[in-house]
Amino acid sequence: xxxxxxxxxxxxxxxxxxxxxxxxxxxxxxxxxxxxxxxxxxxxxxxxxxxxxxxxxxxxxxxxxxxxxxxxxxxxxxxxxxxxxxxxxxxxxxxxxxxxxxxxxxxxxxxxxxxxxxxxxxxxxxxxxxxxxxxxxxxxxxxxxxxxxxxxxxxxxxxxxxxxxxxxxxxxxxxxxxxxxxxxxxxxxxxxxxxxxxxxxxxxxxxxxxxxxxxxxxxxxxxxxxxxxxxxx
Amino acid sequence: xxxxxxxxxxxxxxxxxxxxxxxxxxxxxxxxxxxxxxxxxxxxxxxxxxxxxxxxxxxxxxxxxxxxxxxxxxxxxxxxxxxxxxxxxxxxxxxxxxxxxxxxxxxxxxxxxxxxxxxxxxxxxxxxxxxxxxxxxxxxxxxxxxxxxxxxxxxxxxxxxxxxxxxxxxxxxxxxxxxxxxxxxxxxxxxxxxxxxxxxxxxxxxxxxxxxxxxxxxxxxxxxxxxxxxxxxxxxxxxxxxxxxxxxxxxxxxxxxxxxxxxxxxxxxxxxxxxxxxxxxxxxxxxxxxxxxxxxxxxxxxxxxxxxxxxxxxxxxxxxxxxxxxxxxxxxxxxxxxxxxxxxxxxxxxxxxxxxxxxxxxxxxxxxxxxxxxxxxxxxxxxxxxxxxxxxxxxxxxxxxxxxxxxxxxxxxxxxxxxxxxxxxxxxxxxxxxxxxxxxxxxxxxxxxxxxxxxxxxxxxxxxxxxxxxxxxxxxx
Numbered sequence: 001x002x003x004x005x006x007x008x009x010x011x012x013x014x015x016x017x018x019x020x021x022x023x024x025x026x027x028x029x030x031x032x033x034x035x036x037x038x039x040x041x042x043x044x045x046x047x048x049x050x051x052x053x054x055x056x057x058x059x060x061x062x063x064x065x066x067x068x069x070x071x072x073x074x075x076x077x078x079x080x081x082x083x084x085x086x087x088x089x090x091x092x093x094x095x096x097x098x099x100x101x102x103x104x105x106x107x108x109x110x111x112x113x114x115x116x117x118x119x120x121x122x123x124x125x126x127x128x129x130x131x132x133x134x135x136x137x138x139x140x141x142x143x144x145x146x147x148x149x150x151x152x153x154x155x156x157x158x159x160x161x162x163x164x165x166x167x168x169x170x171x172x173x174x175x176x177x178x179x180x181x182x183x184x185x186x187x188x189x190x191x192x193x194x195x196x197x198x199x200x201x202x203x204x205x206x207x208x209x210x211x212x213x214x215x216x217x218x219x220x221x222x223x224x225x226x227x228x229x230x231x232x233x
Numbered sequence: 234x235x236x237x238x239x240x241x242x243x244x245x246x247x248x249x250x251x252x253x254x255x256x257x258x259x260x261x262x263x264x265x266x267x268x269x270x271x272x273x274x275x276x277x278x279x280x281x282x283x284x285x286x287x288x289x290x291x292x293x294x295x296x297x298x299x300x301x302x303x304x305x306x307x308x309x310x311x312x313x314x315x316x317x318x319x320x321x322x323x324x325x326x327x328x329x330x331x332x333x334x335x336x337x338x339x340x341x342x343x344x345x346x347x348x349x350x351x352x353x354x355x356x357x358x359x360x361x362x363x364x365x366x367x368x369x370x371x372x373x374x375x376x377x378x379x380x381x382x383x384x385x386x387x388x389x390x391x392x393x394x395x396x397x398x399x400x401x402x403x404x405x406x407x408x409x410x411x412x413x414x415x416x417x418x419x420x421x422x423x424x425x426x427x428x429x430x431x432x433x434x435x436x437x438x439x440x441x442x443x444x445x446x447x448x449x450x451x452x453x454x455x456x457x458x459x460x461x462x463x464x465x466x467x468x469x470x471x472x473x474x475x476x477x478x479x480x481x482x483x484x485x486x487x488x489x490x491x492x493x494x495x496x497x498x499x500x501x502x503x504x505x506x507x508x509x510x511x512x513x514x515x516x517x518x519x520x521x522x523x524x525x526x527x528x529x530x531x532x533x534x535x536x537x538x539x540x541x542x543x544x545x546x547x548x549x550x551x552x553x554x555x556x557x558x559x560x561x562x563x564x565x566x567x568x569x570x571x572x573x574x575x576x577x578x579x580x581x582x583x584x585x586x587x588x589x590x591x592x593x594x595x596x597x598x599x600x601x602x603x604x605x606x607x608x609x610x611x612x613x614x615x616x617x618x619x620x621x622x623x624x625x626x627x628x629x630x631x632x633x634x635x636x637x638x639x640x641x642x643x644x645x646x647x648x649x650x651x652x653x654x655x656x657x658x659x660x661x662x663x664x665x666x667x668x669x670x671x672x673x674x675x676x677x678x679x680x681x682x683x684x685x686x687x688x689x690x691x692x693x694x695x696x697x698x699x700x701x702x703x704x705x706x707x708x709x710x
Binding site: 002004005007008009011012013014015016017025026028029032033036037038039040042043044059063097117118121136137139144145146149150151153154155172173176186188189190191192193194195196197198199200201202203204205206207209211212213214215 | 257260261264276277278281282285289292295296297298299300301302303307311316317318319323367368369370373386387388389391392393396416417419420424427428431432446447448449450456457458459461462465466476481482483484485487488490491498500501502503504505506507508509510511512513514516517518519520528530534535537538
């Protein structure tokens, strides 16, 4: 223990002037950490099924994301091409090396230039998967890892995120429960990004502007087809 | 940063006569409170969430040693290097050491109030290292060599012309005569300039909104995405966090996030909420290879042991500032140090001393809106009154106030003398007020120029409350 570490802990313990024995407090803290409990979950976080999907779409659009819904991964290439065309963008994108996206038949759109990997400064468009969508606020949850490099979420001007409809949950707490079920309790990926709409700022005269440092546009493609999440380390 | 809190009165006077600032503050008053109201109306359980959030922080603070130990243990296990720092100087030294070890010349910075508290930018510059603020508002004020005037909207005191001037004089690679009237154009320019800085920086420094003990994770909230680029692109990352940022679990962090943005900007959630746990893993394609977290005391453990412990619940949303009539009149710079508004008037004297900042708690009408809107239910008015007492007891209040109060106390302890003096005073003022030339109002009064300088004082009725009460026989009508 460094000197500063000991000094600070000492100051805290003196200031707390604990009434109860230290081991009672420690047991209470350990119990709380061992079994994390949800606190108040508001009504808007309790939607399920089709209601949750509807709420997710409404909330995401409210914060300036755009959405569309397709039946299967097979529909994605055509939709992506159309989106890029409508936005007047070159027909190329950087795709996350995500096994969940492996079923996208990119060869159906031979003019689309597909590269995979992390993002560089000159990538205008990225396409990623999503671990979950939280209906409560239209929030995407992305986990970092070899299948989902974080730079894809922030460097490109346009971020297209695929979200399997069966991964939409009501509340953030539901997303934590899914994460613990997948990874085990307390095991975190390096980065968890909650993304709620495209990047924005209001620092100049409180004028709301989209596209501060992160993506200027966020486009979410909901996919009805269920794809088993790939096993990950 | 150096404080000018001791000259609050002069600062405030200057601010009131600064036409540009007053224009910006006019815009400010219309913004945040309306948006917060709308967000709260969309969340019927808001009060229950506030209560839950408050209980989480109270519990975490009451067990601060245990939760910090657990955070440090988990963070270390995930590869984070945790450094405990007792004060600003220790934190600056540690940051410099990490910068030197990594050979960093350029440091990308996310907005951090702790960074302001420890004056990290000036310090690094003096050591030949170039810190670049990447939050748009912070970047603008860094170009202007100004401190932030608001904890979540650091450049809220500026007009777009002032921003354009700052860009023209610093962005030398751009043509001098370019059009720069529209905020969109300014943003595009800042984005392009800062994008290069993100790639140039060898090291990134951010603050933390919360630390999660359960997992050893750092929670960072931004709207621009600058915090995420700062903590993703450079090879080395430093997080500076004060001790009270720790919360028990991910669920607890979640509850606090539900009240944070709603209280701050009136958003349901900020655009980017990021949970970071350690450096790049062996199979990751991006992310920093080194992550350091500085746990900084800098006055927190002292507050933990005194009557200002509840202030440690503060999550820096700025709601109290956004609803404060004094802040709306004088802006943030008048407070003279890192923080402002009601939370600043409580924090600053606690962090830099009542001698330096004793006047700040007087910068309040005690109207109570701050406590009403505080998502953590911090009793700010009570704390402001306690600080006023401290200032008085330390004999730092103005002499006129001290003698006036002693005089009043002398009378108040002697009821018959009090009655006589009040009867004479109020009767005299009443008679004077009814004189034709006064017409029921005073334009000027000795000892009360502060009041009459800006408005008339209505003359009293001529009788004291006690007189009127006994005339009606001590009964309600």
